[in-house]
Amino acid sequence: MEYTVQKLAHLSGISGRTLRYYDQIGLLKPAKINSSGYRIYGQKEVDQLQQILFFRELDVSLDEIGKIIHDPEYDQTEALQQHYKKLAKKRARLDRLIHTVEKTIASKKGGVPMQDKEKFEGFKEKLVEENEENYGKEIRKKYGDDMIDASNAKLRNMTEADFNKMKELEKEILSTLAHLVKTEDPASDEAQELAAKHKNWLMYSWSSYSKEAHAGLAEMYVADERFSAYYDKAANGAATFLRDAILIYTGSKNN
Amino acid sequence: MEYTVQKLAHLSGISGRTLRYYDQIGLLKPAKINSSGYRIYGQKEVDQLQQILFFRELDVSLDEIGKIIHDPEYDQTEALQQHYKKLAKKRARLDRLIHTVEKTIASKKGGVPMQDKEKFEGFKEKLVEENEENYGKEIRKKYGDDMIDASNAKLRNMTEADFNKMKELEKEILSTLAHLVKTEDPASDEAQELAAKHKNWLMYSWSSYSKEAHAGLAEMYVADERFSAYYDKAANGAATFLRDAILIYTGSKNN
DNA sequence: ATAAACCTTTACGCAACGTAAAGGTCAATA
């Protein structure tokens, strides 16, 4: 049986354009070209198209598919396994997204003003994720996997009330910081109180506290511009001031 | 606090290009442009960017996001709900794909030649899906939802052994058909035996049998080019021959 | 003064096709 483009297209449920495109990129060449320049496909091509569509269904890129079906050296099992991992990741992400949307919808139905609510779940996850992506490697090296995993777990399990308290405390710290930075005295009582508040704030996400870890974080507030930018939003030099206050608080530095 | 492109980019973890692009498409305009033509963003823009990234995380298109955050008329809850449905569909599909890949890998590990094995699970699903997409509406109208759902379920639950038997029977039918079509006698004993085999073949996926349904399907083999193309692969006029044989077998037509 | 590190606009590239546009081919019908 021989098929022209449209015939094969109908048979397989894809468009003629797609078949021409596959020809163009060398993924599926017709068996022959007839005297009028028409593409003619045979049974072999139909079978190969089935294979192509099978992999395409699995979200494999056409490039990959080409390798899989044309290169006999290609380890198909390995490819499938790699692909399986990709799919699993996608699904995990989708699960999270769905969860977030569900929560968001629910909270909106509850009549809660969406402005802040909508971001809640997403932000928690974003926090965890961002921490991982931005600081994951460095921090995991410094503090070890267990501590970070525990921290992430704690963050994830936080109730919304906790989360809001944490946010408020954060605000308070920032405004106090903006105020105190002008005094230029990180050893003052107020500054030490601020450092204590900062510890409390940390404890919302940290599973355990150590002065060393607190001091280490303080150093990072200055060393890493992503942190310093955050605190310098409050006031110029805020990151440095906070660091010094914490270093004194933790006893890492004498006034 | 004011941010240039790079500052905001670092702060939010996206690229400068992305910020310029968002400016370009009107999704996020800077607070102002300074005397040197630099984009300057303020706190308001930072907040809005948070919102944008929140929705982007949910795989909402930038176009949609624009409507959501700029248009006060826009029903955000409705949009989220729509989006939720999309995500759910995606996940359902992903679940299927993952299942297929798992099975495929498993079967390959079992040392079974992949050529046919790999397609097995995928093909079953593809069969169900294709049936739905291609004939779903027409057939559901004709036979009712219950019957079709039952058929799909049966197909899905088929063991591989059954599936292979079905495939073999299919082959046998096709080759017998190719042979018999030359006799041009759909009422012959052999042709009637063929019709019986066709019934058996059907029973692999049908949950119950009726002569009317069988005859109806036979008519469709000729009427619908997607079916007729399939059978005419075996031999010219095969679809018509098979239909006639079935019509006689079911008593819908006298020889 | 000069380099490093910013900033700008313009513009091509990516994946996997959809969608004209402009023109040849083939089968059936008036």
Place this chain on the structure above:
DNA sequence: TATTGACCTTTACGTTGCGTAAAGGTTTAT
């Protein structure tokens, strides 16, 4: 037989969300 209408062809631009030069101006630090 001439003419539809349904095919077929190639060429080429549009889509999404940016990445990545290229070519040049600005700011900051040394």
